[in-house]
Amino acid sequence: MDVLQKNISKIQCLDLNRQHESIKGEIFRAFEEVYDQTAFSGGSFVEHFEREFAGLCRTKFAVGVNNGTSALHLALLALGIGPGDEVIVPANTFIATAWAVTYVGATPVFVDCREDTWQIDADRVEEQISLKTKAVIGVHLYGQPFDVDAVSQICANNGIFLIEDAAQAHGALYRKQPVGGFGEMGCFSFYPGKNLGACGEGGGITTNNEKYYTHLLSLRNHGCVVRYYHDEVGYNMRMGGLEGASLRVKLKYLPSWNDRRREIAKRYQEHISNEKFKMQFQPSWAESVYHLFVICTKDPVVLQKYLNEHNINPGFHYPVPCHLQKAYASLNYRQGDMPNAEYLASHCVSLPMYAEMTEEEVNRVIEVLNLY
Template sequence: MLKRIDLSRDYHKHKEEYMAAIEAVCEETAFSGGSFADKFDKEFAKYCGVKYATGVNNGTTALQAAMIALGVGPGDEVIVPANTYIATAWGVTHAGATPVFVDCTADTWEIDPSKIEEKITDKTKGIIGVHLYGQPFDFAGVKAIADKHGLFVVEDCAQAHGAEFEGKRVGGLGDIGCFSFYPGKNLYAFGEGGSCTSNNEEYIDTINVLKNQGCRVRYYHERIGYNMRLEGVQGAVLSVSLKYLDEWTERRRVIGKRYMAGITNDKFVLQAHPENTDPVFHLFEVQVPDPDDFLSYMARNDVECNRHYPVPCHLQKAYADLGYKEGDCPNAERLAAHCATLPLFPEMTDEEVEMVIDLCNKY
C-alpha cells in the first residue's frame, strides 16, 4: 500500500549520515542542549533569514514559550484560527490566557483577516496566524489589523518550513515564529523537537532562560522556568536533514502542483494558493462530499489517506467551557466535515503521483 507519508524512504536513503550524526553526539555525550543543538540553531536561523533561532523540545512548547516571552498571561486573550491543529491553541492556554477562535477563509482555508477585528477586546494581546498545510496565511492582512490595535503577530510555522510570503520565508515575518520538527513535518527530527525564531533578541533571550529551568547560570534561577531544551541527538539529525530541505521542498512543490493541475473531478474542492505566496505542500488537503467513503475507496485501491482535522478547534470538548457552538465558524466547520488528505512526500515516484490523480478522477 502507498502510505500517506513514508519516512522510511528518506531514512534508508540517508541512513549513513544520520547514524554518523547520532554517533558524534554520543561520542561527545552532548545529549541535552549542547553543541549540536546550538549548531542547528545557527543553521536554522540562517535558513529562515532571521537573526536568532532557539531550539526547544517540541512545537507546542515553542508556542507556549512565545506567549510567555510576549507577556501573555492570565486574563489575556489571543486570537487563533479555528482551522488548525489544536496545539496552536494549547500555546495560549498553557500561558494562562484564553484563545479566541476566528474562522478561516472559504478558499485558502487560512485565518480570515476580515473576521479578526470583531473579536478584538480590551483583553486581546495578539494574533497567532498559522501557515496551515504549508500555505502561508495572509500575513499582510493580519499585520495591518495587528498594527492598528497594537497587537503582536506570532506565526505558527509548524507545517511550513521554507514557505514564502511575498518573497520572504516564514518565521521572520511576525514577532516570533514557532516551528515543529515532529516526524512527518517537512523538516523533522527522530522524535520531538521545535524552534522559536525572531529578529528580536529580547524575546529569544527570554525563551533561552525559560527553556533552561529559568536560569542563565546553572543553579541560579532568575524566574520560573521549564525543561524545554532541544536534545543534542535531534539537533544533529536536523542539521543533516536541513541540507536536503530545499531539495525536498522542490519535490513537494512539483507533486502539489501536479495534483492541482491533474485532479479534475468536480467532487473535489482544492485549496487556493495566492500568487504572492509560495507554499511547501506539507499536506495536500481536499474537500469531498463524504470523506470516510473516499478514504475507504482509496484504501481498497491500496492508497492510504487520512483526515486533518475532523473537528475544528472551537468545537473540541477541551474548549467546551468557552461556549462556542456549531455555526460560529462555518468555513472551518465545512472543511472539517469534508476534509481528506492525499499522500504527499518527497520520495513519492511520478508513477505513484499519477496513480493518486487517476484514482481521484475516477472516484
C-alpha cells in the same frame, strides 16, 4: 488493463521509511559524534542547528526546544501574555495552537478561516479584537502562508503582537521571504512527520528581537542563565543533541524535498480534473511547501473506502475544529459559529504527499481520483 485493477503496493499518506533509508548513514554518523561528545542535552549540535535554521528563515536568532507546542508556549510567555488576556487563534488548525494560549492562563478567541485559502480570515480577526486582546497567532496551515500583510496591519493598528505558527511551513515563502520572521516570533515543529522532522521530538522559535531571544534561552532552561541561579519560573524544554544533529543533516536536503513536494502538488492541481473535489486556493504571493495536500469532498468516509480499495491510504487532519473540541466546551462555542472551519473539518481528506513518492505513485493517485 483497467487502471483500477493495477496491482501495486499500497501508497501511504506519508512514508518516513524512504526518507530515513536514503540518509541513514549520515544520520548514524551524526549520532556517533553526539555520542562521542556525550552532548545529549543542548550543546554544540543544537547550537549549530539553531544558527543554520535562523539562516534558512533569514532571522537573527533561532532557539531550539523540545517540541512545537513548547515553542508556542514559550513565545507567549516571552511576550508577557497571561491570565486575563485574550489571544486570537484560527479555529481551523491543530489543537496545539490553542493549547499554548491555555497553558499561559490566557483565553483563546477562535475565528473562522477564509472559504478559499482555508487560512485565518483577517476580517474575522478585526471583529474579535477587544481591550483584552494581546496577540494573534496566524497559522501557515498545510505549509501555505496566510495573508501576513493583512493580519500584520490589524495587529499594528491595535498595538497587539503577531505570532507565526509555522509548524507546517519550513521554507515556505510569503512574497518571496521565508516565513518565521514576520511576527514577533515564529514557532516551528520538528515532529518526525514534518517537512523538516527530527529523529525524535523537536521544536524551534525564530525571532529578530534579541530581548525575546535572551528570555527564551532562560525560559527553556529552568529560568536559568547562570547555572543553579534561577531568575524566574522556567521550564525543562531544551532540545536534545541527537535531535539537533539529525535536523542538521536533514536541513541540507530540505530545499530539494520541498521542491519535490511542489512538483507533486502541481501535478495534483493540474491533472486531478474530477469536479467532485475542491482544492485549497493558492494566492500568487504564497509559495507553499505542501506539508499536506488536502482536498474537500462530499463524503470523506466513502472516498477513504474507495481509495483503500485501490491501495491508496489517505489521511484525515483536524476532523473536529478547535472551537468545538470538548476541552473548550467552557468557552460556549456552538455548531455554526465558524461555518468555513466546520465545513473543512467534515469534508477534508489528505492525499499522499512526501518527497519520495514515485511518478508512478503520483499518477496512480491522480488516475484513481479522476475515476471516482
